[in-house]
Amino acid sequence: MQAFLALIRKDLVLYFSNKRALLVNLAAPIFIAVFFGSLFGGGDKKTAPIPIAVIDQDQSEVSRRIVAGLRADASLEVRDLPADAAAAQVKAGKLKVVLTLPKDFGKAAARTLFAPGDRPVIDVQFDPSQSMALAVVRGLFTQQVMQHVTGALMGSTDNVTQDLLKDMRAQLASSAGLADGQRRDLLNMFDAIEKVQAGVPAAPGTQGAADAASSAGQPAAPARGGLRTPFELRETAAKANRAAAYNAYSQSFGGMGVQFILFMAIDLGIGLLLMRRMGLWKRYRAAPLSRLQLLGASLASIAVIAFTLLMVIFGVGMLFFGVRVEGSLPGFILVVAAFSLLTASLGLLLAAVGRTPEATRGLAIFVTLILMMVGGAWVPSFVFPEWLQKAALFMPTTWAIEGLAAMTWRGLDFGVAALHGAVMVAFSAGFAILALVRFQWEE
Amino acid sequence: MLTVEGLKKTYGSRTVVDGVSMTVAAGRIVGLLGPNGAGKTTTVSMICGLTPADAGEVALNGQRIGGDASPVKCRLGLVPQDLALHEELSARHNLALFGSLYGVNGAALKSRSEEVLALVGLADRADDRPATFSGGMKRRLNIACSLMHDPDVLILDEPTVGVDPQSRNAIFANLETLRDRGKGLIYTTHYMEEVERLADEIVILDHGKVVAEGTLDAVKRRVPQVASLSLLPAAPFDAAFLADLPGVQGTEWRDGRMVVSLASLDAAGSVLNRIAAAGHTVLDIQSGRATLEDVFLALTGRQLRD
Numbered sequence: 001m002q003a004f005l006a007l008i009r010k011d012l013v014l015y016f017s018n019k020r021a022l023l024v025n026l027a028a029p030i031f032i033a034v035f036f037g038s039l040f041g042g043g044d045k046k047t048a049p050i051p052i053a054v055i056d057q058d059q060s061e062v063s064r065r066i067v068a069g070l071r072a073d074a075s076l077e078v079r080d081l082p083a084d085a086a087a088a089q090v091k092a093g094k095l096k097v098v099l100t101l102p103k104d105f106g107k108a109a110a111r112t113l114f115a116p117g118d119r120p121v122i123d124v125q126f127d128p129s130q131s132m133a134l135a136v137v138r139g140l141f142t143q144q145v146m147q148h149v150t151g152a153l154m155g156s157t158d159n160v161t162q163d164l165l166k167d168m169r170a171q172l173a174s175s176a177g178l179a180d181g182q183r184r185d186l187l188n189m190f191d192a193i194e195k196v197q198a199g200v201p202a203a204p205g206t207q208g209a210a211d212a213a214s215s216a217g218q219p220a221a222p223a224r225g226g227l228r229t230p231f232e233l234r235e236t237a238a239k240a241n242r243a244a245a246y247n248a249y250s251q252s253f254g255g256m257g258v259q260f261i262l263f264m265a266i267d268l269g270i271g272l273l274l275m276r277r278m279g280l281w282k283r284y285r286a287a288p289l290s291r292l293q294l295l296g297a298s299l300a301s302i303a304v305i306a307f308t309l310l311m312v313i314f315g316v317g318m319l320f321f322g323v324r325v326e327g328s329l330p331g332f333i334l335v336v337a338a339f340s341l342l343t344a345s346l347g348l349l350l351a352a353v354g355r356t357p358e359a360t361r362g363l364a365i366f367v368t369l370i371l372m373m374v375g376g377a378w379v380p381s382f383v384f385p386e387w388l389q390k391a392a393l394f395m396p397t398t399w400a401i402e403g404l405a406a407m408t409w410r411g412l413d414f415g416v417a418a419l420h421g422a423v424m425v426a427f428s429a430g431f432a433i434l435a436l437v438r439f440q441w442e443e
Numbered sequence: 444m445l446t447v448e449g450l451k452k453t454y455g456s457r458t459v460v461d462g463v464s465m466t467v468a469a470g471r472i473v474g475l476l477g478p479n480g481a482g483k484t485t486t487v488s489m490i491c492g493l494t495p496a497d498a499g500e501v502a503l504n505g506q507r508i509g510g511d512a513s514p515v516k517c518r519l520g521l522v523p524q525d526l527a528l529h530e531e532l533s534a535r536h537n538l539a540l541f542g543s544l545y546g547v548n549g550a551a552l553k554s555r556s557e558e559v560l561a562l563v564g565l566a567d568r569a570d571d572r573p574a575t576f577s578g579g580m581k582r583r584l585n586i587a588c589s590l591m592h593d594p595d596v597l598i599l600d601e602p603t604v605g606v607d608p609q610s611r612n613a614i615f616a617n618l619e620t621l622r623d624r625g626k627g628l629i630y631t632t633h634y635m636e637e638v639e640r641l642a643d644e645i646v647i648l649d650h651g652k653v654v655a656e657g658t659l660d661a662v663k664r665r666v667p668q669v670a671s672l673s674l675l676p677a678a679p680f681d682a683a684f685l686a687d688l689p690g691v692q693g694t695e696w697r698d699g700r701m702v703v704s705l706a707s708l709d710a711a712g713s714v715l716n717r718i719a720a721a722g723h724t725v726l727d728i729q730s731g732r733a734t735l736e737d738v739f740l741a742l743t744g745r746q747l748r749d
Binding site for chain 1: 511
């Protein structure tokens, strides 16, 4: 029993004597728990609004009210952009959705609310990796349209509504397919609307008032009689190559590839520290080699391994899961190369800061988890609070994941890759310089 | 010839090497002897350019060893105390790697690998991984890696730590061969029998300072004690009663034997008489000249393995 207790005591003393590892073991789960808790309902913090653009080609009273309603909704950030700029931004992933309200949308929507016939078509361009955002926008837009189209119909005293009612009475008179009962009900409703507009309250319990009250906000109804959604959505995934379907594997291969390449680089960085512990570093340093040569060789070898692994990972994605480089192939290679360099410099920096293999391992796991979470590899960044979305721009992984997405399924051009590559190279240079300064050369 | 002049190194307020100087000529082995913490490894690190010296200079054949990439380092070889080998690479691959670091390549790299493998007796294991080697074989490969660039001076930092006597003898034979080929060697250790066996000259360090240097005989002559008595008593006893005898410089127990340091063998008779008078039985008596252990004891007042 004494030996058993001594063994336990030894383990406890060894574990708790490594303060840095202990701190990381405690800090990592707490940080991640707080992170996800705050994202999914913890506290009363609001998520950042979803950036969208609305191109209002109608410019009617109804369309303006719809746009104003969307703008007033805290879940959305409606940006004023020309159509071309909006289309470019949604392709680049900077906007989640672009809605285009066609000319005469207001009139056509009101007209088709009750009557059969072609409904106005809303052109929707969306970021195909953000299906949750699209669903939110779709719901909020429908709410605004129903509210303002029916509002205009019921409460407006302008000529538009009266003209509409006149048109609809004419259509009703000429419609042979309606049963007498239905025709009578609709006429009652039109009468009730006109009374409301004229300031005469509808008598409680009358058929027209009941119909008018109950029909607002109803979901799409059959074309024959009743209310229906007064528009159609024509949704288009915003990609350079519209012929190719969005492939979610492209996004997941990018995210997971980045994550596990980072883990690999950390292992190699820790390998450097193990080499020092084994005396190998001393032997290397005894040779006529500069520090730049020594660390540069490590950097290069890690980068080559990272590049090879990431290419193989995407190769598997291409062979078996339909992942495609729909943008620039040189751009894709540039992004992979820049990320490989970034990975290597991060591995070196962690080794320089951690100083011992044990401390570096804990620190590296913590840093990598933060980079991946905030970089948007685990959950879409639009669910982040606004400050975190801004902070993500300072995460090199954000640029890696976005760069890979830009070159694969988004199908963007080399210029975009050059920007992402340049940012990653800048991060790499910073990390490498810090590593060179902080690296402990002497034992 | 390697010349080390006035090396000094301080960490904070602690001076670990304080004005160390020495010379290593071609075809000579210099034993750098001192207890743990004497400053041997720091001295070696400064000689090899791994640690910058606060003061002093190291030069090889008149050329100062400068920074990290100094070409003079090509003429130096370092055998670290640790087994600095890539265990998952073959012996041949390890040799090729370390040769390449010094600019050895092509056919020269191959022939040099064969040469050093033969020297350390590992030619038949060239394609095996060090992970499969015994401790002694790893030590020999550790030395071989430092010979790939055919250095003029080889610096060995306690190269026999943890090896069995047979492997140690094999290593000594390798080092003697290198000396015979005209290489200069610095051999750091705290095993005085190793230095007595190998070294042509000795530098003894204590607390970062050179306390004695020269040939083995010259160093031994610096000690007033010229002889010792080694006694095997029937039962251990307290030797304090011998301390006041004329000519007795000290007593200590070593491996079950009582060793009495004497200024002269003339004092041996009175020592034996007093032991007999005290009623102690001595089973075996040996006399000898001063050893390095005695020298160190006389110079520093403490034993080498303190």
